[in-house]
Amino acid sequence: MKTWMKDSFLPAVPQRSILLLDSWSGFNQAKEIPEVKQKKVNIITIPKKTTGKIQPLDVGHNRYTKALYRTMSDKLRRIRPDFILSKRKNIGRLLNQTFEQLAAPRFESLIKHAFIKAG
Secondary structure: OHHHHHHHHHHHOOOOOEEEEOOOHHHHHHHHOHHHHHOOOEEEEOOOOOHHHHOHHHHHHHHHHHHHHHHHHHHHHHHOOOOOOOOHHHHHHHHHHHHHHHOOHHHOHHHHHHHHHHO
């Protein structure tokens, strides 16, 4: 967590940013990192057992990702029965295709919609 925070997150965000985290205990150390305090990052923790209701990615984007993955895997099983989905390499290929589809311009509003839906 500390490495990601220092090397990836903090260099990419402006002063006084907000970081929304779920209640996983591993995230507690993030608030104590001196660079977080220096940059005045406001870390907000989602209460336990509410992630599925108010965490934006769970409410929106992840739901769409799972639905698209299931649809694509069902079609793939019908069209290419020789393609074994339980192989790690093939799971990676299908996930890659799923994320490529969701990166299309027509899906840009999904993340915004997830935050609106989460309240």
